[in-house]
Amino acid sequence: MRESTTGVSPRGLMYLVLILLPMLAQAADPLPAWRESPSRSAIVAFVEAVSQQGGPDYVAPAERIAVFDNDGTLWSEQPLYFEVLFAMDEVKRLAPEHPEWRTQQPFKAVLESDHQALAAQGMEGLLKIVAATHSGMSSADFIARSRSWLASARHPRTGKPYTEMVFQPMLELLAYLRDNGFKTYIVSGGEVSFMRAFAEEVYGIPPEQVIGTTFAATFQDQQGTLSIQRLPKIQHNDDGPGKPVSIDWIIGRRPILAFGNSDGDLQMLQWTMAGPGRRFAGLVHHTDAHREWAYDRTSKVGHLDKALDQARAKGWTVVDMAGEWRRVYPFEAP
Structure with missing residues (x-):
């Protein structure tokens, strides 16, 4: 059997094409x-x-x-929601600057990881947590805090960022x-x-x-x-x-x-x-x-x-x- 000018036999070339075709098709697929x-x-x-x-x-x-x-x-x-998890971690990080949070809800529930008490605070409690952790700083500082958390925090189930x-x-x-x-x-x-x-x-x-x-x-x-x-x-x-x-x-x-x-x-x-x-x-x-x-x-x-x-x-x-x-x-x- 004659070899091609590339040094590959026709049969070898056929096998190569059969291997590459699916790979090329996948590469061309924008939604694999x-x-x-x-x-x-x-x-x-x-x-x-x-x-x-x-x-x-x-x-x-x-x-x-x-x-x-x-x-x-x-x-x-x-x-x-991941942003809520960020806010809860921020409450814990900022707690030394706010000793009053140890007795105030919903912050007390966050610091004690009391999910039942936190749930009882409802949307009003969540908004208090978000307001306390998302304001009182410049936009640049807030984005820097967000990026720092995203770089270090891990999802509780997968362990992935x-x-x-x-x-x-x-x-x-x-x-x-x-x-x-x-x-x-x-x-x-x-x-x-x-x-x-x-x-x-x-x-x-x-x-x-x-x-x-x-x-x-x-x-x-x-x-x-x-x-x-x-x-x-x-x-x-x-x-x-x-x-x-x-x-x-x-x-x-x-x-x-x-x-x-x-x-x-x-x-x-x-x-x-x-x-x-x-x-x-x-x-x-x-x-x-x-x-x-x-x-x-x-x-x-x-x-x-x-x-x-x-x-x-x-x-x-x-x-x-x-x-x-x-x-x-x-x-x-x-």
Whole structure:
């Protein structure tokens, strides 16, 4: 049998091609962590339709706005929202400066790891904890504290940094959209500066495209040292109906694609789908108790009830995490 000019026999070349073809196919696939499934097909069909110049559903690049919730949509949110875990750790770190916290709720419950007493404080108690740990400093100092915590803290179940608890399929989706002329935004109930501390490095989303809950702030000039000081008052709650308001204020364009995972994202999905032309609404449904968590209607974290019903009634895309994702996290073996 004759050898080719490369020194490889035709049979060897055939074997080489058989080995390389699957690898090349995987390299060309922009969504390798997604199984062939209804959700993947719906995403690809939508992106191809709106980016096909001259097609009936073509959307100019300037109008290709995609918005994503963060907690439970781009990274995990169990056993508690990661920002809440940050706030609780900050209470413990700052406790020596606040001896009164040892007898004051909800701080006493945090310091004693009394989860029952903490739960009894409800949303009012949580807001006190967040206000105490997210204000009274400059924006720059708060971002530095957030980054320090993210660099050292570890998830209680996996032992991984929180910034590795991101969803590999959603990282691929963000990149796929940007490769097709989309501008990707985070629109989350999380505090905006906390998310800006990691969003660009982890998601490739710059600070100006991160929208979240904001604290009131004031400009300060202390003998020539300029800063933006954070005040203990929430200026805008970017959850539920607050999300479309933020989109209107900050982006100024209605998105054509929106992804969420809970009832807190319902109004954002509704707002996106209410516009003209072809549009896409997606929900990440947490169905994987083995690799992640399984929860929806009865969960206190990431509660998904009304949005799930509306998604099924209106034909929105509901991503079955267990069935449609080959990988959940980047650290999993492909």
